[in-house]
Amino acid sequence: MAxxxxxxxxxxxxxxxxxxxxxxxxxxxxxxxxxxxxxxxxEERPVTVDEASRLALSRLNLFQASPVTVTLAAAExxxxxxxVEGVVDYRTxxxxxxYRVTGASGPLDHGLVVWDAGGLGLxxxxxxxxxxxxxxxxxxxxxxWSPRTYTADPLDAGLQLLVELGADRPDNPLLLAxxxxxxxxxxxxxxxxxDRFAGPRAQGAPADGVRSPLTYWVDTDGTLRRVTMRMPGxxxxxxxxxxxxxATATLPEAPWLTS
Numbered sequence: 001m002a003x004x005x006x007x008x009x010x011x012x013x014x015x016x017x018x019x020x021x022x023x024x025x026x027x028x029x030x031x032x033x034x035x036x037x038x039x040x041x042x043e044e045r046p047v048t049v050d051e052a053s054r055l056a057l058s059r060l061n062l063f064q065a066s067p068v069t070v071t072l073a074a075a076e077x078x079x080x081x082x083x084v085e086g087v088v089d090y091r092t093x094x095x096x097x098x099y100r101v102t103g104a105s106g107p108l109d110h111g112l113v114v115w116d117a118g119g120l121g122l123x124x125x126x127x128x129x130x131x132x133x134x135x136x137x138x139x140x141x142x143x144x145w146s147p148r149t150y151t152a153d154p155l156d157a158g159l160q161l162l163v164e165l166g167a168d169r170p171d172n173p174l175l176l177a178x179x180x181x182x183x184x185x186x187x188x189x190x191x192x193x194x195d196r197f198a199g200p201r202a203q204g205a206p207a208d209g210v211r212s213p214l215t216y217w218v219d220t221d222g223t224l225r226r227v228t229m230r231m232p233g234x235x236x237x238x239x240x241x242x243x244x245x246x247a248t249a250t251l252p253e254a255p256w257l258t259s
Contacts, residue, residue, distance in 0.1 A: 001155065008192040009017075010068055013172070022110070024115055026083075026142075027117055027189060035037070043185060043231060044183060044184050044185075044198070045083055045182065045183050045186065046177065046181075046182055046183070047176070047177050047181045047182060047183050048183070048199065049173070049177075049197060050172070050196070051183055052173035052177040052181060053222075054174045054195070054218050054221075054222040055181060055197050055218055056170045056171040056172060056173040056176055057110050057170045057178055057222035057224075058216065058218050058222050058223065058224040059103070059165060059166055059167040059170065059171060059224070060167060060168070060169060060170045061196075061221070061222050061223050062067075062088040062090055062165055062166040062167075062223075062224050062242065063080065063091065063166035063167055063168050065223075065244065065245045066088070066089045066090040066092075066166065066245075067086055067087045067088060067089040067245070067246045067251065068087060068088050068089075068090070068166075068242050068243075068244065068245060068246060069242070069243045069244055069245075069246045069249075070084075070085075070087060070088050070095065070097070070162055070240065070241065070242055070243070071083070071084065071085050071239075071240070071241040072084040072097075072155075072158045072159065072162060072238065072239070072240050072241075073155040073237075073238065073239045073241075074155050074158045074238040074239075075154060075157060075234055075236040075238070076145075076153060077154075077234060078101070079104040080101065080103050080108065081101070081102050081103075081179075082100070082101050082155045083098045083099065083100045084096060084098070084099045084100075084101060084113060084152075084155075084158075084159070085097055085133070085196045086113070086132075086133045086134070087097055087132075087134055087246045087249040088144075088162055089128065089131075089136060089249075089250070089251050090114055090163075090165070090166025090167075090181075091168075092116075093116055093117050093163050093164075093166075094114070094115070094116045094163070094249055094251050094253065095114065095115050095116070095159065095162060095251075096112070096113070096114045096133050096134045096137050096252065096255075097112070097113055097114075097133045097134075098110070098111070098112055098113070098125070098133040098136070099113045099122075099155075101238070103179065107231070110125070111123055111124050111137075111217045112124070112133055112137055112140065113134055113159070114124055114137060114145065114252075114255040115159045115160075115162075115163060117148060117150040117160075117163055117164070118149065118150075119148055120150070120156070120159055121145035121146060121148075122145065122146045122248070123137075123140045123144050123145045123146065123256050124144075126140055128231070130250070133249055134249050134250065137246055137251075137252045137255060138252045138257045140255065142255065145198065147253045152232060154231055154238050156230065157229065157238065158229065158238040158240060161214075161227070161229060161238075161240065162240055165224065165227065165240075165242070175200075176200055179200030179201055180198075180200050180201035180202050180211075180212070181197055181199060181212075182198040182211065183195060183196070183197060184197060184198055184215065185197040189216065189217060189225055189226065190225070191244075192219050192220075192225075193219065193220065194213060194217040194218060194219045194225055195214065195218055195219075196214050196216070196217055197216045197217075197218060198211045198214070198215055199212035199214040199215070199216060199217075199248070201213060210248055213229055213230040213231070213237075214227060214228070214229055215227065215228045215237075224242055224244060225231040225241070225243075226239065226240065226241055226242065227239075227240040227242075228240070
């Protein structure tokens with residue numbers, strides 16, 4: 001997990017920032033790559049007023065459900081996959097979890113990860129301490145964390161997106177509809193029906209033929225259950241699962257990169 005190589009090219013960093021900007025429904029920078037197939041085009045349509053309203057409400061609902069249990073699965077290329085299981089508190093924009101890195105030959109690395117809007121920190125799991133990641137993190141001293149700012153890696157993009165998804169107010173449904181949010185289909189998750197939506201387009205993108213690389217699964221109550229994010233050069237999108245209120249979780253103070 002330690003990043004000792006040279007920084008990723010500037011193009012990928014710009015794309016990372018664009019993806020995160022789309023997630024918060026703000027005007028994103030240019031350079032976005034569109035993803036669309038003939039099969040998708042035959043099924044999708046613009047969102048209705050009700051659908052735009054539920055999509056707009058989903059970020060507030062996530063904020064109010066904090067802290068939320070989350071899972072991130074991302075492919076880093078070259079057969080390397082990363083999985084993070086933890087919790088995010090959208091009131092403080094902080095997350096803590098346990099990561100696992102696997103390759104074609106098996107496990108490569110594991111440990112604890114903490115992250116916020118500014119970056120992340122990694123630490124080994126403390127020996128002899130059981131329980132969820134947030135409890136283990138309480139036993140890691142501040143100097144035990146290896147902090148860094150975000151890079152353009154899929155893991156970093158997923159963590160940054162995760163912490164930005166919740167908001168203390170709903171989005172503007174009219175703006176969402178006008179910015180190209182689209183209904184893609186319906187899927188049943190955890191025994192509930194969820195509508196699948198493409199997010200708004202990047203600013204300046206053509207009105208036809210362009211779809212956001214972000215896809216949202218939202219139920220009839222406006223609860224956000226899943227988000228996927230496609231990145232150029234990777235066939236498997238990062239998948240973010242949001243599985244409900246973590247009633248007993250408390251996030252530690254010490255490890256955070258920013259106050």
